[in-house]
Amino acid sequence: MYRMFQVIMRLLVLSWRIRYRGPELPKHAVFVFWHDEMLPLWWFLRIRKPVALISASNDGEILAGLLRSWRYRIIRGSSTKGGKHALNEMIRALNEGNSVVLTPDGSRGPRHEMKPGAVVAASRTGCPLVLMTIKAKGYRLQKSWDKFLVPWPFSAVDVRLVDIVQPPNDSDRNAISSCIADCQMKMNQRCAS
Numbered sequence: 001m002y003r004m005f006q007v008i009m010r011l012l013v014l015s016w017r018i019r020y021r022g023p024e025l026p027k028h029a030v031f032v033f034w035h036d037e038m039l040p041l042w043w044f045l046r047i048r049k050p051v052a053l054i055s056a057s058n059d060g061e062i063l064a065g066l067l068r069s070w071r072y073r074i075i076r077g078s079s080t081k082g083g084k085h086a087l088n089e090m091i092r093a094l095n096e097g098n099s100v101v102l103t104p105d106g107s108r109g110p111r112h113e114m115k116p117g118a119v120v121a122a123s124r125t126g127c128p129l130v131l132m133t134i135k136a137k138g139y140r141l142q143k144s145w146d147k148f149l150v151p152w153p154f155s156a157v158d159v160r161l162v163d164i165v166q167p168p169n170d171s172d173r174n175a176i177s178s179c180i181a182d183c184q185m186k187m188n189q190r191c192a193s
Contacts, residue, residue, distance in 0.1 A: 005062065006069050013043040015153040016136075020044065022161040025130060029099050029164075030090075030122045032114075033132045034187065035106035036146040040134050040157045042101070046070040050099040053090060053117070055107035056081045073098070078107055079115045087117055094125040104183075109145045112191070114184040119176055123167035131162035131183055133190050162190045 018040060025031075031050070033041045042052070052072045054064045064074045075093065077086025090100050100121065104114040122129045135158040138151035151157050163186050168175030 002062065002065050006066055009039075009066055010069075012150075012153055013039070016040060016043075016151055017154075017156045018044055018159060019156060020159040020161075022159075025161070026128050026164065027099070028094070028097055029128045029130045030094070030118050031099060031101045031130045031132060032104050032118045032183070032187075033134075034112055034146070034191065035103040035109070036111065036140075036144075036148045037134045037191075038103050038106075039149075040136065040151060041132055041159065042067060042070065042072075044159050045099075045101050046072065048099050049073075050101045051075055051090070051093040053077065053086055053100065053102035057107055060107060072101075075100075079117065080108070083117070087121060090117070090121040091124050094121060094127050105146070111146045112184070112188050114180050114187070116176065116180055119167055119180050119183065120170070122165075123170040123176060123179075126167070129165040129167055129183060131165065131187050131190075133160050133162055133187060134158060135160060160190060162186050 049071055052067050053075045054060045055078045056076045075086050075089040093100055104118045105112055136151040137155055138149050141148040168179050
């Protein structure tokens with residue numbers, strides 16, 4: 001069943017016309033995007049051979065299998081299950097020179113509310129945060145917590161850079177909280193436009 005899912009997803013993403021018209025992205029960074037827009041962005045970022053943070057849930061296992069087939073290295077954990085271990089693994093991966101990719105509102109939401117892991121990992125390693133979103137026409141799964149977007153086959157998917165943020169010093173908790181709120185606001189403003 002997983003293999004069939006991987007084949008279907010590969011055919012779908014290969015049909016998209018993914019376009020990025022922005023500045024060159026950092027080679028070593030923490031890339032973040034909302035859970036509902038993840039499929040095209042996971043595909044777009046795969047050429048970097050990054051490390052992905054994926055939920056330790058059963059649903060996360062499906063995504064982890066798909067991303068392994070796209071040559072991602074996987075870290076399992078979330079804010080509710082295995083969070084400390086996942087954070088340490090993200091920091092290790094970043095210190096080894098890898099990029100890390102994650103959805104800061106996943107895996108259970110609330111939708112478009114940023115959890116601290118990405119900012120904390122970036123601040124502890126000095127890596128920039130790359131905030132991304134997409135613009136695409138497709139089907140929204142209205143009954144899912146995140147209103148997941150599946151772009152139509154053969155459609156254009158515009159990858160958009162929201163901002164590249166230099167994280168604050170790890171020891172300044174107020175600055176980290178402010179950075180989280182600022183990143184969330186920027187991503188939500190860009191999603192609305």
